[in-house]
Amino acid sequence: MGQGKVVSLEDRIPKLKEQRKRKTNRRLVLLISVFFLLIICVIYFQSPLSHVGKISVKGNLSLIKKEIIEKSGISSQTNIWNMKNEDIEKKLLQLSQIKSVTIKKNLPNKVNIEIKEYKQIATLATGTSFSPVLENGVVLRNNSIKALNGPILTNFQKGKYLKHMAEQLQQLPSEITNSISEIHYDPNKTDSYHILLFMNDGYEVSATMRTLADKMVHYPSIISQLTPNVKGIIDLEVGSYFTPFKSKGEQKDENQDSEG
Structure with a gap:
């Protein structure tokens, strides 16, 4: 019967302590990262960075861009995350020239309005x-x-x-x-x-x-x-x-x- 190498408890304790320390450090780093991420998100949502910065309009022929944007209700004060595309599309479809409309958000703060007019x-x-x-x-x-x-x-x-x-x-x-x-x-x-x-x-x-x-x-x-x-x-x-x-x-x- 072969004899295995016997490791004493005194030799194993430092290794166990090192493993536990590494685990604790990883958890700490993860918690700190999540904490800072939450802070960044809060700052972003509360700052002008989350407001609509640019509005792109495509497909308009008889309607001018300014008229479409005004009807949509989107402005530089609009929070891009609070926008409801369906509500904006309904507003724009009230214009008799518009046959269909699609709203798309391009992060961080751009909105694309694509319309199709009646011929x-x-x-x-x-x-x-x-x-x-x-x-x-x-x-x-x-x-x-x-x-x-x-x-x-x-x-x-x-x-x-x-x-x-x-x-x-x-x-x-x-x-x-x-x-x-x-x-x-x-x-x-x-x-x-x-x-x-x-x-x-x-x-x-x-x-x-x-x-x-x-x-x-x-x-x-x-x-x-x-x-x-x-x-x-x-x-x-x-x-x-x-x-x-x-x-x-x-x-x-x-x-x-x-x-x-």
């Missing part, structure tokens, strides 16, 4: 003034948009018809909306949704807002079957048929007949 779908003519019409049917007044895009809408008033018109235009491909010069609201006894479209290629289209998006997608196919030099009215209200414009001679004869 301009048409231009409303009211007397001698022109205003952008958004895809949600909202008409912008006193706005900063310099370019007015889309078909010009005339005889339209705010309300369900204008909103319905915007919804129909939104469904059309851009190549179709770009080919429309003007849209006149032209209600009659049988159809309060009746409209007249004046096309850039010289044709006119008689249609109803109810089925405009469904029928106007076929416009390129329809005009491809017509004689290019013969312009006229394309009726899309019920079916689809073409009536050439009357010549000046025909109009003159009609006037003479009516006078006679």
